[in-house]
Amino acid sequence: MRTVKVIDKEIDEAYQEFIKHQNSCKICQHKPQTAEEEMECFLAEDLYDTYENLRSEKDYAEQVFQQELIDRNINLKSNTMNYQIIETHIIYENGKLKEVAVLWADGEYVRATYITNQPISGYSFIMPNDRLSDELLQKAAAGGRYVDEKRKKKYFGGRRNWSR
Numbered sequence: 001m002r003t004v005k006v007i008d009k010e011i012d013e014a015y016q017e018f019i020k021h022q023n024s025c026k027i028c029q030h031k032p033q034t035a036e037e038e039m040e041c042f043l044a045e046d047l048y049d050t051y052e053n054l055r056s057e058k059d060y061a062e063q064v065f066q067q068e069l070i071d072r073n074i075n076l077k078s079n080t081m082n083y084q085i086i087e088t089h090i091i092y093e094n095g096k097l098k099e100v101a102v103l104w105a106d107g108e109y110v111r112a113t114y115i116t117n118q119p120i121s122g123y124s125f126i127m128p129n130d131r132l133s134d135e136l137l138q139k140a141a142a143g144g145r146y147v148d149e150k151r152k153k154k155y156f157g158g159r160r161n162w163s164r
Helices: 005-026 042-078 134-143 149-155
Strands: 084-092 096-106 109-116
Touching: 005 042, 084 134, 096 134, 096 149, 109 134, 109 149
Parallel strands: none
Antiparallel strands: 084 096, 096 109
């Protein structure tokens, strides 16, 4: 499935093409005056149908994406996760959770992952109504992105036996 951003661009292009055609076509200059009248120009009708089909595709893509986000978070909540959390780093913005980073044991090594309140495909994220809890920390460990070197030093400084 194509992304909403790509479809949005195609919608704009299709609409511009439709308007451009309408402005240059002699048949299209006689616009329908009532709902019963139909477009007389078949090309304009095809261009408009393309535009409408792209809008429908965008609506569907948005619905699928929203459902995937919901399903991903429900699936993560239903799994029994048992990561050994060693340390956390929490960032709030305007009284709401913005980022949760966790340092967790992976055998003799440690790993660090984080989640934010911005959805990113393939990773868990903080839902608007999420509160700081053990479940949220487990969610960050299980479905978060690996912490980059800059965050490692800032959030979890000191010597560590990192596995990643």
